[in-house]
Amino acid sequence: MCNSNSLERKTALITGCNRGIGKEILSLFVSEGASIIACVRKETPDFISFISELSLKYAVSIELLVFDISNEEEIKAAMKSLVQKKVKIDILVNNAGIATGAFLQMTSMKQLREVFQINFFSHVLITQLVSRIMLKEKKGCIINMGSIAGLENFAGYTAYGSSKAALMCFTKTIARELAPYNIRVNSIAPGLTDTGMAGQMEDKAWKEMVGRSDLNRLGDPKEIAELALFLASDKSSFITGQIIRADGGM
Numbered sequence: 001m002c003n004s005n006s007l008e009r010k011t012a013l014i015t016g017c018n019r020g021i022g023k024e025i026l027s028l029f030v031s032e033g034a035s036i037i038a039c040v041r042k043e044t045p046d047f048i049s050f051i052s053e054l055s056l057k058y059a060v061s062i063e064l065l066v067f068d069i070s071n072e073e074e075i076k077a078a079m080k081s082l083v084q085k086k087v088k089i090d091i092l093v094n095n096a097g098i099a100t101g102a103f104l105q106m107t108s109m110k111q112l113r114e115v116f117q118i119n120f121f122s123h124v125l126i127t128q129l130v131s132r133i134m135l136k137e138k139k140g141c142i143i144n145m146g147s148i149a150g151l152e153n154f155a156g157y158t159a160y161g162s163s164k165a166a167l168m169c170f171t172k173t174i175a176r177e178l179a180p181y182n183i184r185v186n187s188i189a190p191g192l193t194d195t196g197m198a199g200q201m202e203d204k205a206w207k208e209m210v211g212r213s214d215l216n217r218l219g220d221p222k223e224i225a226e227l228a229l230f231l232a233s234d235k236s237s238f239i240t241g242q243i244i245r246a247d248g249g250m
């Protein structure tokens with residue numbers, strides 16, 4: 001979709017990039033020349049050796065930033081450390097997330113708050129802090145990982161679907177606020193994609209969800225990463241405030 005090295009001289013901060021869709025975005029961005037601030041909840045030897053190999057292969061810097069996005073103080077401390085080091089961030093990918101499925105009567109307020117903290121509030125806070133860096137540069141690109149669960153009606157998604165709907169509304173709102181500063185903001189709304197998250201679902205539920213798509217299959221995380229690359233690159237320079245579906249046709 002993009003020329004090689006379309007992200008050369010750009011730095012991308014990606015949350016939840018140790019596995020699933022985030023890991024594919026990390027790998028693709030690196031192969032396109034981006035330096036990365038790789039945000040993960042835990043430092044593991046496997047991930048360290050994965051990013052070390054990638055960094056060597058593509059001769060780019062990959063810096064590890066460890067924090068739990070369910071903890072506001074950890075988010076603030078992590079972002080403060082970037083400001084102190086005067087790190088420039090061109091691309092922010094708010095990707096980390098959790099999925100829960102439960103019918104309304106089975107959804108506790110505690111569970112609802114936990115899902116909103118991880119899928120929505122954390123991203124708002126990270127975006128507030130990172131966009132300050134972008135505002136100074138008068139350029140930037142923000143990608144929020146939404147979901148078709150925030151657009152379509154699926155029973156059992158009171159917490160997850162509502163948190164993703166909030167994130168996608170946030171995308172449109174701040175796209176308008178940040179456009180005067182040359183900062184573009186878009187959301188990707190993936191359909192069911194072949195990661196650990198989809199693996200958690202019961203067979204019946206995921207077959208039903210996949211069956212609603214025209215292509216009648218799971219998405220590959222690489223297909224979502226390709227869309228993220230397009231949105232992060234200058235190829236999409238006239239696109240902002242959009243929710244772009246990658247859902248196999250729903």
Ligand SMILES: NC(=O)c1ccc[n+]([C@@H]2O[C@H](COP(=O)([O-])OP(=O)(O)OC[C@H]3O[C@@H](n4cnc5c(N)ncnc54)[C@H](OP(=O)(O)O)[C@@H]3O)[C@@H](O)[C@H]2O)c1
Pocket residue numbers: 015016017018019020021022040041042067068069070095096097098099118145146147148189190191192193194195196197198
């Ligand atoms: N897969 C799908 O079908 C699908 C569909 C639509 C949208 N999405 C969205 O796409 C994004 C990526 O999902 P995925 O499918 O790649 O899921 P995944 O394989 O379950 O990965 C989720 C990522 O989020 C991180 N994360 C979760 N809670 C965290 C916390 N408290 N602090 C820091 N990191 C945390 C995980 O870190 P740990 O490894 O430490 O847990 C992991 O890196 C999510 O926002 C998800 O909602 C996925």
